[in-house]
Amino acid sequence: MQAGLLLRCFPDGRPFLTLLPDGTGHLRHPSGRLAVLFAGRHRRGSGPSDGGGGVGGSRRRRRWGCCVVLADAERAGVGAVFNPGGTSVCLYPGGAPRFVLTVHGGSCHSEATGERTLRWLWDHGPGGSAGGGAVGRPLCAALCPGVGVRVVASHRVLLCYGAGGRVARFNVGHAPEETERGGGRGGGVSAEERAAVEALEGLAERAQAALEGLRTALAYPRSSGSSSAHRAPVEASR
Numbered sequence: 001m002q003a004g005l006l007l008r009c010f011p012d013g014r015p016f017l018t019l020l021p022d023g024t025g026h027l028r029h030p031s032g033r034l035a036v037l038f039a040g041r042h043r044r045g046s047g048p049s050d051g052g053g054g055v056g057g058s059r060r061r062r063r064w065g066c067c068v069v070l071a072d073a074e075r076a077g078v079g080a081v082f083n084p085g086g087t088s089v090c091l092y093p094g095g096a097p098r099f100v101l102t103v104h105g106g107s108c109h110s111e112a113t114g115e116r117t118l119r120w121l122w123d124h125g126p127g128g129s130a131g132g133g134a135v136g137r138p139l140c141a142a143l144c145p146g147v148g149v150r151v152v153a154s155h156r157v158l159l160c161y162g163a164g165g166r167v168a169r170f171n172v173g174h175a176p177e178e179t180e181r182g183g184g185r186g187g188g189v190s191a192e193e194r195a196a197v198e199a200l201e202g203l204a205e206r207a208q209a210a211l212e213g214l215r216t217a218l219a220y221p222r223s224s225g226s227s228s229a230h231r232a233p234v235e236a237s238r
Contacts, residue, residue, distance in 0.1 A: 070211075
């Protein structure tokens with residue numbers, strides 16, 4: 001096995017967790033469909049750890065370039081996008097934003113209207129918890145069956161996986177010491193929230209398009225001996 005490769009399997013031997021040395025990897029639903037995609041270089045920082053279940057005995061620290069959560073469906077929708085720069089969004093099944101996280105704070109939104117129902121600012125003091133008295137306890141949400149998120153602080157956003165007899169937990173939060181604290185806690189947060197939502201929705205759309213391209217490539221694979229007749233379905237679908 002390649003040095004630094006982390007591979008964990010379901011009880012029947014099928015892999016559910018694959019992490020490469022550079023920090024890229026994926027989790028799978030028991031159905032075999034992709035549940036979580038990890039991208040980014042391996043460097044020190046908050047990352048996945050043993051959730052007390054099936055990941056292994058040692059704690060591992062990695063930093064993701066991006067983390068995308070996918071529903072367990074043939075045409076999987078994006079459930080969340082986590083960015084190590086501090087801007088992340090968790091979505092309702094219909095695609096509306098549920099949580100929006102920035103380096104300054106976060107907000108919760110109504111699924112029906114999209115209106116903000118809760119807003120808070122991060123406390124970057126020694127406690128490192130959600131500040132301003134807006135959040136008195138962690139925020140939890142099920143992103144899809146088997147995958148949930150627990151927002152504790154800016155540097156502790158825990159992505160939890162539990163399915164098929166296996167459990168894993170990943171810290172996809174932003175480290176406070178890397179936060180840009182300039183700009184204070186003024187009224188510019190709302191504009192930043194909107195910009196974060198737009199940027200992450202664009203990222204989610206690109207991820208969805210990439211998945212569609214992957215499905216097409218898997219449906220019409222090319223081989224060295226393939227003829228133009230074999231390639232025709234791909235060309236016709238463009």
